[in-house]
Amino acid sequence: MMHLSVxxxxxxxxxxxxxxxxxxYNVQISPPEQRPWNMxxxxxxxxxxxxxRISENTD
Known part of the structure; x- marks a missing residue:
């Protein structure tokens, strides 16, 4: 797993x-979601x- 913070x-x-x-590229993508860990x-x-996992901090 790779995590990219943006x-x-x-x-x-x-x-x-x-x-x-x-x-x-025939890849799987899931839409953005708010996660319980403030991302x-x-x-x-x-x-x-x-x-x-492409994410931003929301805290």
């Missing part, structure tokens, strides 16, 4: 959607099976 999850989510990453994130599983 300033704006929504901006990253918009970029991933605009670039059609899921369709181009908002989305998950992307890349073609090699690595889970990427």
């Amino acid at each position: 300033k704006s999850v929504d901006a990253w989510w918009a970029h991933v959607q605009k670039q059609k990453i899921a369709e181009k 908002r994130d989305f998950v992307l599983i890349d073609p090699s099976g690595v889970l990427w």
